[in-house]
Amino acid sequence: MNGDTRAHGSRVQLPPVSTTRRLFLVGGGAALLAAVTGCGLRVDLPQPPPPVPTRRRAPDEALIIGVVRDLDALLRSWPAAAKPAALKESRSLLTELRTVLVGRLTNDGVPTAEITSAPTSTPTAKTLSVGELRKRLAALPSAHLEATASATAETRELLTAAYGTIFASAQRLGAEAAPASEASPVRPQLAERTSPLVYAFEVVAAQSSKTQRRQALGTLERLRGLERLVGRDDAASGWSLPFPVTDQRSARRLGDTVLKRAVGGIGEVLGAAPTTQSLDDVARWVAAVQLAGDTWGLDPVAFPGMEQPDR
Template sequence: MSGDTRRRGSRVSEQRALPPRRLLLIGGGAAVLAVLVDRGLRLDLPQPPPPVPTRRPAADEALLVAVVRDLDELLRTWPRASRPTALKGIRGLVQQQRRVLAGRLTNDGVPTDEITAPPTIPPTTPTPPTTSADTAPVQHLTVARLAQLLASLPAGHLKATTSATDGARELLTAAYGGLLTGAGLLGEDVLPASGTSPVRSQLAERTSPLVYAFEVVAAQSSGGQRRRALTALDRLRALERAVGRAEASSGWSLPFAVTDDKSADRLADLVLGRAIGALGDVLPAVPTPEAVDDVARWLAVVQLAAVDWGRDLVAFPGLRQPRP
């Protein structure tokens, strides 16, 4: 017998020597495979794709979402009350802020359902079962409560704003100034708090020349223009007392001669525009929460003086009005 014949015989003997249990497993597996193939299972299909990676959060996402949700809650519970003219203007301001901030998030890829939170339902006394179509009644704010909320900048927002990216830091500080302006229009005191902050000297250097300019405007105006100038001047003097008076050796020069109503009107518009547009100059690159609060309140009071003078209310004082 040749060597090849002996080797073939040996392999046949090994196969015949497989234990019964192993033969049973092999046979069972083949039977299951035959059933699956018979029922349409394709063994040549590609493997399913791997899970989609988790979305990377956008810059400043958590802070911006928190502010948008606060604005949503204000709009949801907006007062049904008197003083419709003032409330309508402030509501429009809040709506514009909401559109711009939410638009910034969606432009950065944040899904809408992650921006809008379900409404908060306050606890109530037990009531009979209701259908799923029923909703909890909205508890609308009073005007006084709305004013308080607009005047209260959450400490958490202020702290988070200090570490926000440059664009978001200025955008949110301007938004806070807009909300505080609304509070001031409803009668709340929105002046910077007593004490000190790292930006008080810069704010004083912006405020004192503004006061001086409006003293000139009032002196060179007549009739209704003079009354508007004096109202704005009173507000600006209160702001100067809050932030301190800037030291100046020989007063402040005017950009042009002011001798009548027309030139006084021109000067008022010029200095108010410059003051409101100074946000980027007075807000530090790495501010403290107190500095953010001070700048927002300073912006609000300057905008209130501008509204006294007759300028339009804007949602983001200090910035070119952003679009969503």
């Protein structure tokens, strides 16, 4: 056969594609890709990561974290000498304060790492002397009073009770932490709470004997000193006891009852817009009542006058 036999073989050989045609095919593919994506069809390309969700800050978060970090610094530097009983008790109370405040934050969604991480500029902690510790304890609440005054009502009451415990711990170690001689706006309310305590312990002392009488007289002396600082309530003759007191047993019950009730509802004393002076006054008054309770033999608590806060 003399004709063209390429069409009759098993394979058909096509002429080579020129460079120009190859560029045309590539360019045409790019045009097709652009047309496809322009029609809204996805091309399998890496997608950007989703945005990190922003955490909503807890109420008064920065303030409470500041208190926790100050407590951390004190606990890391705690001395081991002199007055071991007072040191042990104070350390236990401050540890309880820290535990509850951290629990408040974590319950509100604050990550633990954000609570406990200290600034990089903080020097390595060294052990404090007892004198340094009591000064630091007495100064710590004052550093946070301004922020506490503008905090939510719940935080104000919680921290004021905590500050009372801190002031009481400072005073157990020898610092001066009594209410200031200058009157704050809440002095009348503090007087209303103090004078009935004095009257109640006059009754307790009269109905007690031996060790209980000595305890009652010691507590009465403390309460009279507090009354001299905050003033005597005008309704000095109008108080009534919560139940009859006719013997030593009911006298013990009365002493326990009035001291435990005294610091309850301190939020009512502070009011809706307290000043820093009012907060300081109430916290120091709470400390003074706690110390009167020490003399009477009551075990101190971290948050006096409050139900145990959730951890």
